[in-house]
Amino acid sequence: MRIHKEGYGIVLKGFFLISIAVAIVILWKGLTITSYISALAGLVIFSFLLRFFRSPNRVVLTDDTAVLAPADGKIVIVKEVYEGEYLKCNCIQVSVFMSVFNVHINWFPVGGVVSYFKYHPGNYLVAMHPKSSEKNERTSIVVDHNGTPVLFRQIAGLLARRIVCYAKEGTEIEQGDQTGFIKFGSRVDIFLPIDSRIQVTRGQHVKGRQTVIARF
Structure with missing residues (x-):
């Protein structure tokens, strides 16, 4: 299992802190049931860190007419909304919620040129909250895909306190390239043209880089 580069520091620090904590318990209590429980708890925590920052090998199912899932998770919103930050029109919003058990890498759902990027500081409401798209810390990214924006x-959640984004205005990207990483629970919203043919439903679990969210 590969570890994503955004997790190198946290995983390494976690290993040392857990090792020190277990060593202190063993020195204090000796090889007792308490020591074994501490070691087991440390192993569980370290295993969680490894799993959270995993970076799976996946074949990108590129399709110029398709919008691919930008993240692993569960579809929590599919509805028509007015997008007022950049598009200034009615769109179809599709939202993917990532629990702490999902892969937290984000990918570009379409290929094209990054025409807009903005970081918004904000609150840390639960990522499934309807207002988290407007109130929480987030990044907004627009890709010009064959003339269609x-x-x-990327939206921070209650536990997510750091969004990493690699997007830069003016750069050309491929469908399935990594957009960034959100640490410890979050959400990704996509705003699509009103006439897009949506291929997913609320409650459906999707896989980033592979599940088709919509077609143009």
Whole structure:
């Protein structure tokens, strides 16, 4: 299992802190049941860190007419909304919620040129909250896909306190390239043209880089 580069520091620090904590318990209590429980708890925590920052090998199912899932998770919103930050029109919003058990890498859902990027500081409402797309810390990214602007947002959640985004205005990207990483629970929203043919439903679990969210 590969570890994503955004997790190198946290995983390494976690290993040392857990090792020190277990060593202190063993020196204090000796090889007792308490020591074994502490070691087991440390192993569980370290295993969680490894799993959270995993970076799976996946084949990108590129399709110029398709919008691919930008993240692993569960579809929590599919509805028509007015997008007022950049697009200034009615769109179809599709939101993917990532629990702490999902892969937290984000990918570009379409290929094209990054025409807009903005970081918004904000609150840390639960990522499934309807207002988190407007109130929480987030990034907004627009990709010009063959003349069609596709906006998507990385949104911090209650536990997520750091959004990493690699997007830069003016750069050309491929469908399935990494957008960034959100640490410890979050959401990604996509805003699509009103006439897009949506291929997912609320409650459906999707896989980033592979599940088709919509077609143009």
